[in-house]
Each structure stands twice: as structure tokens, then as C-alpha cells.
Amino acid sequence: MDGYTVPNFLAQRAFLTPERQALVSEGTSLTFKEMHSLVLKRAAQLSKAGVKESDKTGVLMSNSLDMAVTIHALFYIGSTAVLLNNRLTSEEIAWQSNHSQTVIIITDEQCKSKAPVNICETVSIADLPKAESGLKSFLAEFPLEKPATVMYTSGTTGHPKGVIQSFGNHYWSAAASALNLGLHHQDRWLLALPMFHISGLSILLRSVIYGICAVIAPSADARLLNSLIHQQKITIMSAVSTLLTEMVQSMDGKYPDFFRCMLLGGGPAPLSLLQKCAERGIPIYQTYGMTETSSQIATLPPEDCFTKLGSAGKPLFPCSISIQNDKQNCQPNEAGEILVKGANVAKAYLYEEAELTDSGGWFRTGDIGYQDEEGYLFLLDRRSDLIISGGENVYPAEIEGVLLSHPDIFDAGVVGMPHAKWGEVPCAFITSRKHLGEQDVMKYCQEKLAKYKVPHSVRFLEKLPRNAARKLLRRKLKDILQGESGNV
Amino acid sequence: MDGYTVPNFLAQRAFLTPERQALVSEGTSLTFKEMHSLVLKRAAQLSKAGVKESDKTGVLMSNSLDMAVTIHALFYIGSTAVLLNNRLTSEEIAWQSNHSQTVIIITDEQCKSKAPVNICETVSIADLPKAESGLKSFLAEFPLEKPATVMYTSGTTGHPKGVIQSFGNHYWSAAASALNLGLHHQDRWLLALPMFHISGLSILLRSVIYGICAVIAPSADARLLNSLIHQQKITIMSAVSTLLTEMVQSMDGKYPDFFRCMLLGGGPAPLSLLQKCAERGIPIYQTYGMTETSSQIATLPPEDCFTKLGSAGKPLFPCSISIQNDKQNCQPNEAGEILVKGANVAKAYLYEEAELTDSGGWFRTGDIGYQDEEGYLFLLDRRSDLIISGGENVYPAEIEGVLLSHPDIFDAGVVGMPHAKWGEVPCAFITSRKHLGEQDVMKYCQEKLAKYKVPHSVRFLEKLPRNAARKLLRRKLKDILQGESGNV
Numbered sequence: 021m022d023g024y025t026v027p028n029f030l031a032q033r034a035f036l037t038p039e040r041q042a043l044v045s046e047g048t049s050l051t052f053k054e055m056h057s058l059v060l061k062r063a064a065q066l067s068k069a070g071v072k073e074s075d076k077t078g079v080l081m082s083n084s085l086d087m088a089v090t091i092h093a094l095f096y097i098g099s100t101a102v103l104l105n106n107r108l109t110s111e112e113i114a115w116q117s118n119h120s121q122t123v124i125i126i127t128d129e130q131c132k133s134k135a136p137v138n139i140c141e142t143v144s145i146a147d148l149p150k151a152e153s154g155l156k157s158f159l160a161e162f163p164l165e166k167p168a169t170v171m172y173t174s175g176t177t178g179h180p181k182g183v184i185q186s187f188g189n190h191y192w193s194a195a196a197s198a199l200n201l202g203l204h205h206q207d208r209w210l211l212a213l214p215m216f217h218i219s220g221l222s223i224l225l226r227s228v229i230y231g232i233c234a235v236i237a238p239s240a241d242a243r244l245l246n247s248l249i250h251q252q253k254i255t256i257m258s259a260v261s262t263l264l265t266e267m268v269q270s271m272d273g274k275y276p277d278f279f280r281c282m283l284l285g286g287g288p289a290p291l292s293l294l295q296k297c298a299e300r301g302i303p304i305y306q307t308y309g310m311t312e313t314s315s316q317i318a319t320l321p322p323e324d325c326f327t328k329l330g331s332a333g334k335p336l337f338p339c340s341i342s343i344q345n346d347k348q349n350c351q352p353n354e355a356g357e358i359l360v361k362g363a364n365v366a367k368a369y370l371y372e373e374a375e376l377t378d379s380g381g382w383f384r385t386g387d388i389g390y391q392d393e394e395g396y397l398f399l400l401d402r403r404s405d406l407i408i409s410g411g412e413n414v415y416p417a418e419i420e421g422v423l424l425s426h427p428d429i430f431d432a433g434v435v436g437m438p439h440a441k442w443g444e445v446p447c448a449f450i451t452s453r454k455h456l457g458e459q460d461v462m463k464y465c466q467e468k469l470a471k472y473k474v475p476h477s478v479r480f481l482e483k484l485p486r487n488a489a490r491k492l493l494r495r496k497l498k499d500i501l502q503g504e505s506g507n508v
Numbered sequence: 509m510d511g512y513t514v515p516n517f518l519a520q521r522a523f524l525t526p527e528r529q530a531l532v533s534e535g536t537s538l539t540f541k542e543m544h545s546l547v548l549k550r551a552a553q554l555s556k557a558g559v560k561e562s563d564k565t566g567v568l569m570s571n572s573l574d575m576a577v578t579i580h581a582l583f584y585i586g587s588t589a590v591l592l593n594n595r596l597t598s599e600e601i602a603w604q605s606n607h608s609q610t611v612i613i614i615t616d617e618q619c620k621s622k623a624p625v626n627i628c629e630t631v632s633i634a635d636l637p638k639a640e641s642g643l644k645s646f647l648a649e650f651p652l653e654k655p656a657t658v659m660y661t662s663g664t665t666g667h668p669k670g671v672i673q674s675f676g677n678h679y680w681s682a683a684a685s686a687l688n689l690g691l692h693h694q695d696r697w698l699l700a701l702p703m704f705h706i707s708g709l710s711i712l713l714r715s716v717i718y719g720i721c722a723v724i725a726p727s728a729d730a731r732l733l734n735s736l737i738h739q740q741k742i743t744i745m746s747a748v749s750t751l752l753t754e755m756v757q758s759m760d761g762k763y764p765d766f767f768r769c770m771l772l773g774g775g776p777a778p779l780s781l782l783q784k785c786a787e788r789g790i791p792i793y794q795t796y797g798m799t800e801t802s803s804q805i806a807t808l809p810p811e812d813c814f815t816k817l818g819s820a821g822k823p824l825f826p827c828s829i830s831i832q833n834d835k836q837n838c839q840p841n842e843a844g845e846i847l848v849k850g851a852n853v854a855k856a857y858l859y860e861e862a863e864l865t866d867s868g869g870w871f872r873t874g875d876i877g878y879q880d881e882e883g884y885l886f887l888l889d890r891r892s893d894l895i896i897s898g899g900e901n902v903y904p905a906e907i908e909g910v911l912l913s914h915p916d917i918f919d920a921g922v923v924g925m926p927h928a929k930w931g932e933v934p935c936a937f938i939t940s941r942k943h944l945g946e947q948d949v950m951k952y953c954q955e956k957l958a959k960y961k962v963p964h965s966v967r968f969l970e971k972l973p974r975n976a977a978r979k980l981l982r983r984k985l986k987d988i989l990q991g992e993s994g995n996v
Contacts, residue, residue, distance in 0.1 A: 026826045027826065027827075036823070037809055191826065195683040198683075199683070199691070202691045231809075231825075321524060335515075335520075337514075337520060337524065337717060339515075363652070
């Protein structure tokens with residue numbers, strides 16, 4: 021589809037349905053028309069501050085109306101937005117802005133202390149030059165191939181990679197999701213995940229492409245989110261397991277009938293949580309996606325959300341999934357590496373020549389899973405997190421799921437530790453509500469898991485290392501183990 | 509988005525949601541899984557009959573389950589389907605199949621008498637070789653650029669042109685429509701327009717891309733269609749003005765609450781009809797589209813369907829519209845040629861080197877219209893149908909709208925006739941319910957139209973010439989006038 025364009029997402033929406041509610045954020049409510057004119061002004065400010073179409077601009081902000089407006093304003097100028105994770109250390113952020121060659125970083129009060137020094141200019145929103153009127157000439161059309169955003173993937177080994185998401189990738193992703201979840205004009209999507217991750221950004225973009233309202237949550241407090249669902253007439257929310265666990269725990273009664281979809285991503289979900297949600301009538305749509313696929317690539321279809329617990333569903337309509345071992349397609353129920361394909365999949369990493377996908381269009385995700393006889397995807401783990409114990413594949417997520425089903429275990433993470441006889445064995449890290457002994461935990465696991473999957477060691481932590489999207493950072497658990505062995 | 513593919517539409521749908529109802533046709537109901545296996549068998553039959561991936565295959569059929577299955581089967585083989593209008597004469601059909609170089613034409617009992625002789629092989633569905641099992645290997649992925657269908661446009665001058673619609677064009681069209689009309693899982697679309705036109709074919713394709721049911725109407729009888737809406741729980745229907753007029757006239761009571769959208773295309777709609785529908789609570793979404801745009805390119809947004817009567821709305825989300833006179837953009841309310849843009853617009857006509865669109869991606873439609881201050885599109889006419897009378901632009905559709913508002917006029921068509929003083933003047937053709945005199949009609953028009961727009965002559969016909977999509981064929985009316993002057 022070379023040579024085709026799409027209209028500037030927000031400008032088109034402001035033209036098509038100017039009076040619809042676009043965004044709610046901490047007491048402020050904007051229509052698409054109002055948002056368009058705010059964005060034009062912000063674009064004029066950014067332009068005065070030196071942001072150029074040809075450059076990459078860093079965004080180091082926390083979720084807010086300001087952040088949403090800034091991202092759109094960069095699209096209006098045509099500058100590629102490099103979305104920087106505000107939970108990273110200053111050093112990590114400095115590495116990413118240096119690598120991406122951002123010319124300016126836009127930041128806010130909350131994040132500015134993390135802005136790197138001596139890499140490039142940094143401007144806080146509050147310090148932007150004033151603009152009397154909006155940007156005169158803005159990018160009215162987005163070429164499908166044009167880079168819209170760059171996001172660095174955590175990267176389990178080596179340096180993180182900057183995924184280039186084009187405007188075409190974002191459009192295909194949004195349309196594909198609508199073909200699965202449906203699109204109702206009264207839909208309102210709760211945005212409680214960070215916009216520097218694709219899980220959060222994609223909500224902002226969908227709201228504009230669909231012409232529906234995005235409600236930006238002021239924090240990820242579980243009670244607050246539960247009450248927002250009622251107050252703000254939320255119909256769809258995106259969440260990850262840890263957040264959802266907290267929401268279910270602090271939930272009184274049921275969600276209202278207009279709430280039609282809890283889109284649950286961020287890796288394999290513990291079955292105990294899914295069962296709890298099913299009992300409470302929360303319609304969970306487990307999903308699978310990553311930065312490289314510009315959000316979801318597989319999601320449960322509506323008819324299966326109470327019947328296929330534990331599955332991340334089937335590919336979205338314009339996407340495909342394949343499971344391979346040694347480049348051979350796997351049989352049903354046989355675990356292997358997950359390969360994905362679709363026009364939502366990014367073409368390249370920043371400053372890397374090689375395309376992400378092979379000649380057949382497939383992207384090797386590095387994740388492990390299987391498809392059942394009907395083609396439903398079940399995620400097992402990241403390949404890099406796989407524990408191979410005595411020749412057996414052990415999936416940390418499976419063990420974590422068992423640990424989390426224990427009434428007194430609040431959070432759990434499992435990694436491999438070296439073992440003289442078995443090569444590797446599982447080691448569990450947990451946070452518990454009341455005092456638990458290592459033996460109690462092991463005994464519980466022995467009842468539910470094959471012997472080789474039972475953790476050989478259990479460590480008790482105050483809190484598990486999770487990233488901004490609340491994804492477990494297993495490599496930080498490995499660091500703990502390595503620190504110990506280094507000390508031996 | 510070069511290099512990207514989408515999965516085979518029907519095969520993907522049969523994989524994703526196998527048990528959903530796909531198609532209802534004269535007492536037969538099929539799920540997507542059942543339809544997929546029927547299509548595989550039909551593809552095997554067609555393959556045995558000599559249909560090849562590299563070839564173009566004619567489809568000369570009337571709306572039926574068989575026609576839907578045949579179209580999909582050609583996609584499965586990868587052969588481009590040349591959809592032949594069964595209302596054309598044998599000579600016209602022969603010209604198109606010769607021009608398109610179809611190797612085989614697939615036909616049915618109703619249409620086979622029109623199949624051209626000595627151009628290429630013709631096979632009736634009933635005479636296809638039997639197939640024990642389905643096609644072994646089918647086209648599992650559609651490259652976005654690959655030609656899916658060819659449809660010849662009526663062409664007001666010279667020979668008709670074969671519009672090549674790619675799989676990408678069809679997908680973008682379907683997704684764009686969903687972003688405007690929304691997508692509900694209980695949607696059921698009534699298919700009462702011919703599938704050899706884009707208005708009908710696009711319903712079949714949307715039903716598969718959306719995973720909803722298409723109900724093929726056995727005929728375009730107004731009473732039958734009204735009752736199908738109730739019986740078949742239809743939520744959306746596509747219609748053209750003449751058909752809708754008949755439906756409203758033969759309607760008892762109201763449409764049920766689940767009926768949410770009457771998509772009205774095929775050119776400017778008479779205001780009297782729109783008013784009648786508004787009074788009866790029929791949600792009319794006037795739309796504008798053509799073969800070259802693979803269906804709709806502008807459609808009223810839901811919030812405007814009762815407030816912007818007469819407008820074809822705004823562009824669909826990924827599309828743009830511009831009005832130009834002498835390559836200059838028009839002011840609001842200034843009439844000019846309609847230009848359109850979007851990834852649903854075909855790239856080329858068959859065997860013509862030139863692209864349809866200019867370097868900026870715009871396709872000049874040859875239609876005349878204007879946009880009001882808010883950007884709502886109002887269609888005036890085909891440029892080729894424009895009457896220029898004493899230097900004034902006279903739009904036949906406007907006069908036809910006035911004629912149709914007369915209680916005794918059933919159908920109306922207006923064309924220009926040569927005039928010594930004014931260059932051209934309007935001439936009206938009407939069918940009336942009871943006897944009307946020419947003077948009665950003129951007097952009625954004088955009350956409602958500027959003097960230069962009042963027809964100079966009124967002809968009474970039994971029936972107006974309309975094509976299969978019920979579009980008025982004004983050139984046939986011109987033929988009548990030319991015949992007269994030839995006889996003088």
C-alpha cells in the first residue's frame with residue numbers, strides 16, 4: 021500500500037466529530053475540537069522551542085493531559101516522538117536519548133529530575149515559550165510508512181532496541197482491535213497504563229481513531245480505578261495481572277453492566293486470578309502483544325471470554341500466529357517460539373539495517389507458547405526466561421501461577437538458578453501477607469506441580485521488581501542471585 | 509505498507525469464529541466454518557474446470573449463496589474475479605470479457621443465456637466438474653496490492669473501464685466503514701443490491717471481515733425486504749433511493765428498534781424521501797462512493813443522521829475529500845468537482861498504465877458537489893450530466909428531487925436538451941401514478957425552482973432506464989432525445 025496516506029488522526033477526528041468528548045483527565049474534559057486547538061498551540065510552542073519535523077524528540081513525562089497533547093503536537097509537527105520510560109534511571113534514559121539522537125527532550129515537573137544532562141536540550145512543559153496562536157501549518161496527512169513513535173524494549177540481554185512504530189502500524193492495530201472487540205459509540209476507555217508503553221499509548225490513539233473518549237486515570241490506585249469505572253461510565257479498560265489483582269481485591273460488589281471489556285495483557289495471567297474474575301462476572305479478554313506489534317496481536321474473541329480462561333485467544337483479524345521449533349511448525353499443544361505477522365508489526369529497530377521480519381513477513385517474538393487444537397494461543401513464557409532443568413522445559417510463569425493461588429502469597433517471581441546436577445532449578449521470590457516458611461511454600465507447590473518444577477529455594481522480598489507496565493523484571497531477580505553467588 | 513499481507517478473509521474468519529452465522533440465503537443458513545468448507549469444494553471444482561491463479565475469471569451470476577461462494581472460491585485460488593453485470597446486453601458483456609481477457613466465465617441458470625460466445629469458455633455452476641474434497645492448497649494470505657476484483661464502470665462516454673480493486677482496498681474500505689458506523693456483534697446486514705456492483709460485494713466482504721451475518725435477499729421486492737428486516741433481525745441495510753422509496757411506500761408501522769442504519773447510496777437523494785424517512789424514524793446514513801473507492805468514501809456520522817438531511821456526510825476516517833474548480837480549492841458552499849483520497853481508492857484501471865490518482869494521491873471523480881462550512885458533503889450531480897443553460901449550472905438531480913416531491917410522480921429523470929438561445933435546457937422524463945399533463949408538472953416546478961431550472965419539456969414514460977443498482981441511466985434518456993432529433 022505504498023504511497024497511501026491517512027489523515028492526521030486528531031485533526032481528522034476534530035473535523036469529523038468535533039463535539040464528541042475526547043479526553044477526561046483530573047477534572048478536565050475536552051472535545052476533539054478543543055483538543056485539536058490545544059494541540060495546535062502546543063505544537064507552536066514546541067516549534068518555537070526548536071522541535072523540527074526532521075528530528076527525533078524525546079518525551080519524558082508522566083500520564084497527563086499534557087502528555088497526550090504533547091504526543092499529538094509532535095505528530096502535528098511531524099517529529100518522531102521517542103517515548104522515554106520515566107521509571108528508568110537517569111543513566112538508562114541518557115543512553116536511550118543518546119542512541120536515538122533526540123535533539124530535545126520534553127519533560128514535566130514530575131520527571132524533569134531524571135532528564136539526562138549533556139546529551140541534548142531538555143525543556144519542561146512549564147518552561148516552553150508562550151504561543152499566541154496555533155501552529156500555522158501542520159502535518160495534515162500521515163504517510164503510512166512514516167515513523168510516528170519510537171519505544172525502547174526492555175531487552176533481556178544487551179542494550180535495549182528502539183522499535184519504530186509507523187502511523188500505518190498504529191492505524192492497523194487500532195482497526196484490528198475494533199474488528200475483534202467491536203466498536204460502540206458510547207465506548208469510554210480507561211487509560212491507567214503508562215503512555216510511554218504501547219499498552220497506554222495505543223489507548224490514546226484508538227480513542228482518536230475511533231472517536232471515543234479516553235479517561236486518563238490520575239494514578240494506578242486500585243480503589244480509585246474501581247470507582248472511576250462507575251463514575252466515568254467506563255466500558256473498556258486495559259490492565260496487567262498485578263493491577264487487576266489489586267482491583268479485584270479492593271472491589272465491592274460488581275462492575276456496572278456498561279463495563280464490557282477488561283483487556284488483560286502483559287504476559288501469562290495466573291489462572292487463579294482469571295477464575296476469580298470469572299466468578300465476579302468481569303469480562304476478561306486476555307491479550308498478547310508487545311512493543312513490536314504496536315499493541316495487541318492476539319486477543320480472546322468476545323464469545324470465549326468466560327470459556328477459554330488462560331488463553332490469549334486467536335490472532336486479530338489481519339494478523340497471523342505460528343508456533344515453531346527449529347523452524348518447523350509445531351503440532352497443536354506443542355510448545356515453541358511464537359511467530360507473528362501483520363501490518364501492525366514494526367518494520368525495523370532504530371538505526372538497525374535488518375528488517376524485524378523474515379522474508380515471509382514473520383517476526384520471531386522470543387516468547388514461548390502453544391496453540392491448542394482450535395488454535396487458541398496459550399503463553400508460557402519469554403524464551404529467555406525459560407528454565408531448562410534436567411532436560412525438561414520449566415516455565416517460570418506456570419510456577420508463579422501456582423504460587424499466586426496460595427491465599428497468603430501476594431506476589432511471586434521465579435527464575436532459574438545454577439544446579440550441579442540438573443543444570444538449572446527454579447528459585448522462587450515471593451511477597452507474602454503473613455509469615456510463611458520456605459517449607460510451607462514448597463509443600464504447597466509439591467501438591468500442585470511435578471517434582472522438577474518445585475522451587476529448590478524460596479526467597480522473601482518486600483516487593484518484587486516490576487517495570488512501569490507492572491511486568492515482572494526477572495533479570496533483576498537473577499541479579500540478586502548473581503550477587504549472592506558473587507559474595508560466596 | 510508494501511510487503512504486508514492480510515490473511516485470506518473467509519479462511520481467517522472460519523478459523524477465528526467458526527460457529528458464528530455467516531450467511532443466510534433463501535432458507536439456507538451457514539456458519540463461517542460451513543461456508544469455508546463449501547468454498548474449498550467450489551474452489552476444487554473451479555480448479556478442475558481450468559480456473560488458474562494467474563488468470564482472470566468472469567462471474568456472470570445473480571445474487572445467491574452460489575455467487576457468494578464462487579467469489580470466495582476465486583479468492584482461494586487467487587484468480588482475479590471479473591464481476592460482470594448481468595443486466596447488460598450480451599454484446600456489452602462480450603466486450604468486457606474480451607477486454608479483461610477472462611479465460612473462463614462462471615455463470616448460473618438465470619444468467620447463462622447472456623454469456624458471450626466465442627470469447628472464452630463459459631461454465632454454468634450446475635455443470636462444474638464434481639469434487640470429492642476441497643482444494644488442497646489455497647491462497648492463505650492476500651498481499652495487500654493483489655487485485656481481488658475487477659468491475660467495469662458504466663462510463664458515460666467511450667468504453668467502460670475496468671476498475672482493479674485490491675485486497676488492501678477492500679480491507680481499508682471495510683475497516684473505515686466500521687470506524688464510522690460502529691461494529692456490534694449482533695449486526696446483520698441485508699444484502700439486496702447486486703454483488704456485481706461494489707455496493708453489494710462490499711456487504712459480502714464486510715460480513716466476513718467483521719464476523720457478522722449477511723442476509724442475501726431473494727429479490728428486491730419492497731414488501732419482502734421490509735418483512736426480512738423484522739424476521740431476520742436486520743440491523744443494517746444498504747439501499748439506493750428508488751428502492752428505499754418503494755420500501756417506505758409499502759411499509760406498515762415502523763422498523764424494529766434493532767434496525768440501526770439504512771445506508772443510502774447511489775447518488776443524490778431526493779429531499780422529500782429523506783424527510784419521509786426522518787418522520788418515520790428510519791435512521792438514514794446518506795453515503796457517497798463509487799466503484800473506484802471500493803464502496804463508501806463519505807458517510808453521515810451517526811449523530812447527524814436526523815439533522816443533516818441531504819448531506820452525504822464527511823469523509824470516512826482514513827479518507828479525504830476536496831472540492832475543486834480549475835484546480836483551485838473551492839470555498840464552502842461553492843460547487844466544484846469532487847476529489848477523493850484514501851487507501852480504499854483503486855490504483856489503476858485494467859490495462860491502463862496511468863494511475864487513477866495524481867501525485868498527491870487524489871482521484872478526480874467527475875462528480876459535482878460542495879461542502880458546507882462544517883465540511884459536510886452535498887452531492888449535486890455527475891459532471892457529465894451537468895446542464896449548462898445560459899451560463900448557469902443546472903443540476904438534474906435537484907430538479908428530479910422537486911419532481912419526486914410531487915405526490916403523483918413516481919419516478920423522474922432530467923437531462924439537457926439543445927436549445928437555440930440557452931445552449932441547453934432541462935427536459936424531464938417522468939412516470940406518474942395518475943394522468944398528469946405537461947403543464948401541471950411545469951407549474952409545480954415553477955413554484956419551487958428558479959425559472960432557468962424549470963423543464964422546457966416533460967415526457968411520460970412507463971418506466972425509467974435504471975441499472976442493476978437502480979441508478980438512473982441519464983445517457984439512455986439522452987438517447988431518446990437524440991433519436992427524436994434524428995427523426996426530425
